[in-house]
Amino acid sequence: xxxxxxRAQIIESAIETFAEVGYSGTSLARxxxxxxxxxxxxxxxxxxxxxxxxxxxxxxxxxxxxxVAPRVERESTAAGRLRARLRSVAEYVQGHRSQLLAxxxxxxxxxxxxxxxxxxxxxxxxxxxxxxxxxxxGQDSGELRDFDARVMAVTxxxxxxxxxxxxxxxxxxxxxxxxxxxxxxxxxxIRAHHAxxxxxx
Amino acid sequence: xxxxxxRAQIIESAIETFAEVGYSGTSLARxxxxxxxxxxxxxxxxxxxxxxxxxxxxxxxxxxxxxVAPRVERESTAAGRLRARLRSVAEYVQGHRSQLLAxxxxxxxxxxxxxxxxxxxxxxxxxxxxxxxxxxxGQDSGELRDFDARVMAVTxxxxxxxxxxxxxxxxxxxxxxxxxxxxxxxxxxIRAHHAxxxxxx
Amino acid sequence: xxxxxxRAQIIESAIETFAEVGYSGTSLARxxxxxxxxxxxxxxxxxxxxxxxxxxxxxxxxxxxxxVAPRVERESTAAGRLRARLRSVAEYVQGHRSQLLAxxxxxxxxxxxxxxxxxxxxxxxxxxxxxxxxxxxGQDSGELRDFDARVMAVTxxxxxxxxxxxxxxxxxxxxxxxxxxxxxxxxxxIRAHHAxxxxxx
Amino acid sequence: xxxxxxRAQIIESAIETFAEVGYSGTSLARxxxxxxxxxxxxxxxxxxxxxxxxxxxxxxxxxxxxxVAPRVERESTAAGRLRARLRSVAEYVQGHRSQLLAxxxxxxxxxxxxxxxxxxxxxxxxxxxxxxxxxxxGQDSGELRDFDARVMAVTxxxxxxxxxxxxxxxxxxxxxxxxxxxxxxxxxxIRAHHAxxxxxx
DNA sequence: CATGAATGAGGCTTCATTCAT
DNA sequence: CATGAATGAAGCCTCATTCAT
Numbered sequence: 001x002x003x004x005x006x007r008a009q010i011i012e013s014a015i016e017t018f019a020e021v022g023y024s025g026t027s028l029a030r031x032x033x034x035x036x037x038x039x040x041x042x043x044x045x046x047x048x049x050x051x052x053x054x055x056x057x058x059x060x061x062x063x064x065x066x067x068v069a070p071r072v073e074r075e076s077t078a079a080g081r082l083r084a085r086l087r088s089v090a091e092y093v094q095g096h097r098s099q100l101l102a103x104x105x106x107x108x109x110x111x112x113x114x115x116x117x118x119x120x121x122x123x124x125x126x127x128x129x130x131x132x133x134x135x136x137x138g139q140d141s142g143e144l145r146d147f148d149a150r151v152m153a154v155t156x157x158x159x160x161x162x163x164x165x166x167x168x169x170x171x172x173x174x175x176x177x178x179x180x181x182x183x184x185x186x187x188x189x190i191r192a193h194h195a196x197x198x199x200x201x
Numbered sequence: 202x203x204x205x206x207x208r209a210q211i212i213e214s215a216i217e218t219f220a221e222v223g224y225s226g227t228s229l230a231r232x233x234x235x236x237x238x239x240x241x242x243x244x245x246x247x248x249x250x251x252x253x254x255x256x257x258x259x260x261x262x263x264x265x266x267x268x269v270a271p272r273v274e275r276e277s278t279a280a281g282r283l284r285a286r287l288r289s290v291a292e293y294v295q296g297h298r299s300q301l302l303a304x305x306x307x308x309x310x311x312x313x314x315x316x317x318x319x320x321x322x323x324x325x326x327x328x329x330x331x332x333x334x335x336x337x338x339g340q341d342s343g344e345l346r347d348f349d350a351r352v353m354a355v356t357x358x359x360x361x362x363x364x365x366x367x368x369x370x371x372x373x374x375x376x377x378x379x380x381x382x383x384x385x386x387x388x389x390x391i392r393a394h395h396a397x398x399x400x401x402x
Numbered sequence: 403x404x405x406x407x408x409r410a411q412i413i414e415s416a417i418e419t420f421a422e423v424g425y426s427g428t429s430l431a432r433x434x435x436x437x438x439x440x441x442x443x444x445x446x447x448x449x450x451x452x453x454x455x456x457x458x459x460x461x462x463x464x465x466x467x468x469x470v471a472p473r474v475e476r477e478s479t480a481a482g483r484l485r486a487r488l489r490s491v492a493e494y495v496q497g498h499r500s501q502l503l504a505x506x507x508x509x510x511x512x513x514x515x516x517x518x519x520x521x522x523x524x525x526x527x528x529x530x531x532x533x534x535x536x537x538x539x540g541q542d543s544g545e546l547r548d549f550d551a552r553v554m555a556v557t558x559x560x561x562x563x564x565x566x567x568x569x570x571x572x573x574x575x576x577x578x579x580x581x582x583x584x585x586x587x588x589x590x591x592i593r594a595h596h597a598x599x600x601x602x603x
Numbered sequence: 604x605x606x607x608x609x610r611a612q613i614i615e616s617a618i619e620t621f622a623e624v625g626y627s628g629t630s631l632a633r634x635x636x637x638x639x640x641x642x643x644x645x646x647x648x649x650x651x652x653x654x655x656x657x658x659x660x661x662x663x664x665x666x667x668x669x670x671v672a673p674r675v676e677r678e679s680t681a682a683g684r685l686r687a688r689l690r691s692v693a694e695y696v697q698g699h700r701s702q703l704l705a706x707x708x709x710x711x712x713x714x715x716x717x718x719x720x721x722x723x724x725x726x727x728x729x730x731x732x733x734x735x736x737x738x739x740x741g742q743d744s745g746e747l748r749d750f751d752a753r754v755m756a757v758t759x760x761x762x763x764x765x766x767x768x769x770x771x772x773x774x775x776x777x778x779x780x781x782x783x784x785x786x787x788x789x790x791x792x793i794r795a796h797h798a799x800x801x802x803x804x
Numbered sequence: 805c806a807t808g809a810a811t812g813a814g815g816c817t818t819c820a821t822t823c824a825t
Numbered sequence: 826c827a828t829g830a831a832t833g834a835a836g837c838c839t840c841a842t843t844c845a846t
Binding site for chain 2: 025115145166169190
């Protein structure tokens with residue numbers, strides 16, 4: 001009810017604040033100010049700043065996954081799935097710029113009591129593993145050449161993040177074309193060598 | 202003389218602190234404590250925390266460039282230069298883990314008075330441009346296929362950063378092999394299609 | 403009706419909270435939480451935290467007095483009344499541990515707008531005076547020796563409070579035996595000297 | 604050096620604040636204000652509010668013990684030692700009113716992370732034990748009658764604390780006379796019966 | 805009669821920076 | 826050249842209280 005509305009409003013305000021002034025510039029006071037509410041309200045709805053950030057990550061993460069996953073699953077070949085992933089991320093990201101920037105801020109900075117990153121590489125494990133499985137299936141079917149699937153999974157993710165970050169810095173950058181370029185790169189880079197195939201674009 | 206020694210000592214201490222506890226966990230007090238000096242000394246030798254961080258970036262950046270650049274210039278083909286870059290970065294990084302982690306922290310967080318990232322994508326411009334020039338030369342010579350050189354430059358840089366970050370999280374990861382995998386990926390991904398060449402490894 | 407039930411429930415919850423976490427650890431939120439009610443309810447039934455505490459004192463005080471007074475009045479000699487008082491307090495206290503601890507917390511900490519203790523020594527005045535009257539009667543009848551009745555009244559009260567506090571800290575302590583020891587002490591300490599001993603002063 | 608001077612000044616200011624406005628009314632801001640220093644200074648010289656309070660207790664405790672102990676040790680009989688203790692406490696307390704009130708505030712309120720009193724009855728153990736030893740020696744020598752030495756030790760301490768508290772509330776009260784009255788009470792109350800009286804139990 | 809939501813003051817602490825010595 | 830002391834802003838959090846529903 002009202003509870004959920006407020007929490008959503010606060011998270012939305014936090015997203016915009018992180019996106020605009022970065023992790024260390026984001027205080028509860030600033031979030032509250034942007035939301036037009038009193039400072040204490042955030043502490044009322046969230047156990048603390050950390051919980052707010054974790055919920056932010058949860059929400060944004062769920063949203064983007066909910067958008068991308070079905071579009072990927074529609075494809076059957078490894079190359080097709082990879083291209084679908086790149087395209088759908090690029091598509092989703094348009095209109096959700098702040099969300100992605102905020103996600104990156106929290107990702108790269110939130111630490112636990114032992115100074116370890118709360119969302120470190122270990123948080124990416126599930127993604128890496130599903131990506132690896134997909135790539136290995138492509139290798140087994142003969143579609144893809146031999147390579148280290150873990151390295152490739154890490155690199156695909158890095159290419160996506162960089163695409164988002166670059167577009168974050170240069171909003172006029174054509175992110176859809178960027179995604180196609182990446183798909184071409186990986187398609188050429190990992191397919192099995194026999195005769196010269198062509199990309200679908 | 203003493204001046205320079207002190208500054209170097211402070212920067213060294215700052216590097217280790219950033220690497221260990223991250224950007225928001227790094228205070229002047231903590232840097233001073235690790236260096237075994239008084240808090241005030243830092244303010245005496247640097248105009249402020251910002252200047253310290255800028256000098257840190259300058260120093261680390263100069264070091265890594267000084268290591269990588271000559272190894273790249275020794276090569277003549279685009280593929281060779283790219284592989285040399287990947288290899289030499291991977292080589293340099295071993296033994297300079299803290300430096301690279303600290304560099305990333307400052308890179309991703311330091312902002313100016315207008316909340317703009319001090320080292321944003323614009324800081325990468327020189328790298329992108331030199332990389333682009335190299336790639337275009339490869340395209341002109343017929344070595345490389347047609348693609349967006351800017352996107353490729355961004356992606357190469359991202360792949361390198363991710364390699365470092367992954368190795369930062371999993372120190373037992375074989376970063377040298379990782380670099381070769383990346384070289385293979387890009388070599389296959391961007392060379393001109395005629396007959397099937399082989400990578401050198 | 404319901405009104406009174408709620409007030410009693412809240413006071414009961416406050417008693418246990420004070421007893422457990424002390425004065426400064428007791429917040430309305432904590433009291434409400436223990437009572438299983440909403441925070442606002444307390445403010446609805448009491449003018450404020452201060453009034454709640456005053457009612458708590460009133461209630462506990464009335465209870466203990468209602469238990470002790472008739473048992474004291476049954477006795478006729480000063481020594482008998484004193485022993486009756488000590489015994490009945492010790493008896494009452496068993497089964498009302500939290501009440502007494504809570505009473506002490508509020509007693510020692512609640513202050514008015516001028517930072518004066520709300521229940522200071524002045525609150526003990528009625529007790530002191532009744533005790534003094536009883537002791538003076540014993541002196542007049544020749545049962546008790548000469549001494550400062552006010553000092554003795556203060557000391558008796560202090561001995562009782564310490565007995566309760568000690569037993570509060572060591573629940574296995576035999577409080578009934580403690581009460582008898584105190585009665586012996588005072589009986590020997592204040593009765594008239596039939597063989598004339600002298601103090602060293 | 605300056606360090607010690609400041610710490611002493613802050614503790615002194617804390618003592619007066621506790622004495623005046625009580626435990627819950629004492630904030631670091633108020634202490635700093637009274638000391639005429641900036642809020643942050645306290646955090647600079649003490650790890651936190653808790654450490655400040657512990658040092659306060661240490662200091663006051665050491666002072667009072669240093670005054671009382673030699674005066675007690677000068678005496679040889681149990682009655683003499685007890686009277687010496689009562690007299691010297693009463694003497695010391697005059698001129699150190701705030702110290703004693705502050706000590707009581709911290710004593711009765713400071714709690715650890717588990718809500719247990721930092722200075723509970725257990726803190727009094729050493730006092731109780733030394734007092735007990737003294738009383739038992741008196742019983743062994745035939746000077747004192749049979750009684751529970753622990754109960755008596757607790758009661759003596761309580762009588763002293765009450766004397767201080769009463770005088771704290773009524774500064775015109777004659778605390779020296781009060782101490783003599785207490786000494787008389789205990790002397791009569793615990794000495795061996797040469798003419799054999801009996802208690803009623 | 806009860807509640808959950810909101811407020812704003814105040815508490816403790818950390819921090820970058822300044823300054824006298 | 827170095828230090829320790831001090832500052833005051835800002836951060837997060839808790840709290841008693843108010844209020845619309």
